Amino acid sequence: QAKKHAKLIPLFVFIRTGGTGAALFLLHLALFNPDPWNKLGPNDQYKFYSVNVDYSKLKKEGTDF
Known part of the structure; x- marks a missing residue:
């Protein structure tokens, strides 16, 4: 058909380039960006605003890896 x-033809090229770029970006995120939750301790505030929670007094639940 082309x-x-x-x-x-340019439309097909741009769509293929965009799809390849999106797939490579997702692959990069999956392989090279660690999950930020692994770095947070039990006393770290991870919410922008928390109501009635004092994070400095929390104790860790679970084991260390």
């Missing part, structure tokens, strides 16, 4: 409609 030979019949030569003007659509």
Whole structure:
């Protein structure tokens, strides 16, 4: 079909390039960006605003890895 409609070839190229870029970006996020929750301790505030919670008094639940 591309030979019949030569003007659509750039559209196919851009769609393929965008899909490849999105897949590579997701692969980069999956392999090279660690989960931020692994770095937080029990006393770290991870919410922007918390009501009636004093994070400095919390104790860790569970084991260390």
